[in-house]
Amino acid sequence: MRNLLLKIKSPVILNIIWLSLDQFSRLAIGLVVGIWIARYLGPQQWGELNYTLAIVSIITTIANLGMDGFLVKEILDTPSEKNQILGTAFVTRVLFIPLCVLVALVFLYTSGAPTNYYYLFAFLSPNFLVVPFDVIDLEFRSRLQSRRTVIAKNIAYFLGAGIKLYLLISEKSMLWFAAAIGFEMILSYVFLIISYQREQNIFAWSFRKSRIVSLLRAGWPFIVSNVAVILYMKIDQLMIGNIAGEKELGIFSSATRVTDIFIFIPMAISSSYLSVLVKAKQDDPLSGYLRKMLGLFAWMVRGALAIAIPVSIFSGQIIALLYGAKYAGAEKVLIVHVWALLPIFMGVAASQYMVIENLQKYNIYKTVIGLALNVVLNVVLIPVYGAIGAAIATLIAQYFTAVVSNYFFRSTRELLAYQIKSVQMLFSFKH
Numbered sequence: 001m002r003n004l005l006l007k008i009k010s011p012v013i014l015n016i017i018w019l020s021l022d023q024f025s026r027l028a029i030g031l032v033v034g035i036w037i038a039r040y041l042g043p044q045q046w047g048e049l050n051y052t053l054a055i056v057s058i059i060t061t062i063a064n065l066g067m068d069g070f071l072v073k074e075i076l077d078t079p080s081e082k083n084q085i086l087g088t089a090f091v092t093r094v095l096f097i098p099l100c101v102l103v104a105l106v107f108l109y110t111s112g113a114p115t116n117y118y119y120l121f122a123f124l125s126p127n128f129l130v131v132p133f134d135v136i137d138l139e140f141r142s143r144l145q146s147r148r149t150v151i152a153k154n155i156a157y158f159l160g161a162g163i164k165l166y167l168l169i170s171e172k173s174m175l176w177f178a179a180a181i182g183f184e185m186i187l188s189y190v191f192l193i194i195s196y197q198r199e200q201n202i203f204a205w206s207f208r209k210s211r212i213v214s215l216l217r218a219g220w221p222f223i224v225s226n227v228a229v230i231l232y233m234k235i236d237q238l239m240i241g242n243i244a245g246e247k248e249l250g251i252f253s254s255a256t257r258v259t260d261i262f263i264f265i266p267m268a269i270s271s272s273y274l275s276v277l278v279k280a281k282q283d284d285p286l287s288g289y290l291r292k293m294l295g296l297f298a299w300m301v302r303g304a305l306a307i308a309i310p311v312s313i314f315s316g317q318i319i320a321l322l323y324g325a326k327y328a329g330a331e332k333v334l335i336v337h338v339w340a341l342l343p344i345f346m347g348v349a350a351s352q353y354m355v356i357e358n359l360q361k362y363n364i365y366k367t368v369i370g371l372a373l374n375v376v377l378n379v380v381l382i383p384v385y386g387a388i389g390a391a392i393a394t395l396i397a398q399y400f401t402a403v404v405s406n407y408f409f410r411s412t413r414e415l416l417a418y419q420i421k422s423v424q425m426l427f428s429f430k431h
Contacts, residue, residue, distance in 0.1 A: 029161050031261060035322050036168055037177060038257075042326050043250030045174045050253040051241040052120040052178070054234040055107070059100040060128040061230035063093050065223050071138050071215075086135045087205030092212050093132040100128065111242055116175075123178035130189040136196045152191035160184025228367040232374060232397075236390045239378045244386045252387035254323050255333035262307050262341060266300060266348035281356055290418075293353060297422030300345040311338045329387070336391040340398045346419055347402030353415055362409055369408075370401030 038046045071089055075082050108117055137149045163180045196202060216223075240249040280292040311318065315331040315338075323330065354360055374397035381389030406416035 029157065031257070033161050033164050034257060037164065038250070038254055039322075039324050039326070040168055040171075041174055041177070043247045043254070045246075045250070046253060047241065047246030047248070047250030048116065049120065049174060049178065050237055051246060051249055052117055052124055053181075054237040054241075055104050055121065056124045056127045057234055058230050059097075059104055060131055061226055062100050063096050063128050063131045064134065064226070065089075065093060065096065065216075071135070072141050074215075075138065082139065083204050084206045084208055084211060086139060087207045088211040088215065089135045089138070090132045090205060091207045092215065093135070097128060097131070101125075119175055120178045123175060123182050126182040126185045130185055133189045133193060136192050136202075139196070139200070148195045149192060152195045153188040155191055156184055156188035159187060224364055224368075228364065228371055232367055232371045232401075235371065235375060236378055236394055239375070240382055240387060240390050243378075243382045244390075248386045251327060251330045252333055252390055254319070254327050255330045255337050255387070255391070258311070258318060258322070258334055259337050259341060263344065265303060265307075266345045269296075269300070269303070277352060277356055293418055294422050296349050296352070297346060297418055300349045301342065301422055304342040304345040308338045308341055333387045333391045336388060336395055340391075340395045343398040343402035346422075347398070350402060350406070350415055350419070353418070354412075357411075359411055362412055365409070366401050366405045369405055370397045373397045373400055 041049065071085060074085050078085070104121065105118075108121065140148050160180060160183070163183070164177060167176050167180060193202065237249055237253065240252055277289070277292055277296070280289040312335045315334040319327055319331040319334060351363065354363060374393055377393035377396055378390055381393050383389075385392065403416065403419055406412040406419070
């Protein structure tokens with residue numbers, strides 16, 4: 001018992017607990033408040049808000065440059081240059097924001113977006129304008145002090161939820177909710193800066209032009225990968241909005257929010273299981289490692305099926321209970337979309353294999369291929385089937401990316417064999 005307590009109190013485990021708590025609290029509050037807002041606004045306005053949020057999410061990811069893990073490693077490798085790394089990363093992100101905003105405005109203009117979208121974009125803009133300050137979190141992570149980021153952002157998140165509840169009770173318009181989302185983001189970074197300033201000094205950061213070049217040269221694979229991932233996740237919403245209209249997007253977004261509830265499960269399982277796989281690889285690289293890897297895949301498949309089957313059966317009741325009659329039709333989207341959990345669960349498990357075998361670069365190739373396939377399928381299916389077509393496109397693209405694409409690379413074909421065998425041993429619990 002004492003050894004267990006000591007393990008729990010270790011900085012690494014405590015850091016994981018804080019990060020898990022952050023995800024859980026955001027999920028719980030976001031689900032309740034988000035569904036209430038969706039019911040209040042209705043499919044049309046809910047779709048407009050999600051369309052603009054998709055654009056903002058893409059900008060935020062690009063402005064972040066996708067180099068968080070790499071920058072943490074840089075800080076750990078050269079702690080004496082911490083302030084220079086933070087300062088240079090901060091300036092680099094600031095410089096990318098105007099370009100991202102310009103691209104977003106050109107996209108809105110060329111897509112014929114009404115004036116309302118520009119107001120939504122303006123009110124939601126704090127989501128990416130404050131992104132450069134997220135480098136503070138990198139410094140906290142390097143010292144295993146993510147709790148400070150979690151506390152700061154969750155205080156703002158709870159305050160933001162309270163503001164949104166007030167807006168719901170007061171029956172305010174959609175623009176008020178967009179402003180509340182933007183204000184919540186500003187608050188979170190105000191609290192983050194205050195927390196940082198208690199021990200550090202943001203004004204001690206320095207900037208070196210030559211380091212920008214070195215950071216971008218070393219970090220470009222991370223940038224490409226993260227941009228591909230966010231486009232993969234959000235492109236369907238933009239395409240639904242442009243092709244089928246905001247109401248269909250509102251229907252699609254309501255269904256996908258139900259599916260998104262379960263995404264944290266494979267993340268938690270696989271991250272916790274990684275150390276077990278690494279040890280098995282070291283102790284018994286043949287039979288032991290294979291058995292553990294197949295076991296992980298098999299349990300991922302079982303978990304996905306345990307969710308997808310009942311959600312499919314009770315999809316009508318779930319949508320009616322959560323969103324009401326206005327969202328009739330979303331249950332059909334949910335039936336299709338929830339089965340994307342199976343390749344997602346398997347893909348998350350596969351990512352652990354790729355980390356252990358040092359095959360991370362193939363994730364970029366697989367994601368880009370999946371993105372291209374998703375776009376093509378959306379172009380074909382959305383005009384005919386609307387939101388359901390987008391769900392079908394997502395489902396096919398996810399299976400192709402997580403499973404089928406492993407066949408195209410010699411280094412990942414063994415991974416495909418693991419995935420197939422794990423399905424075959426679905427009802428065997430001996431591993």
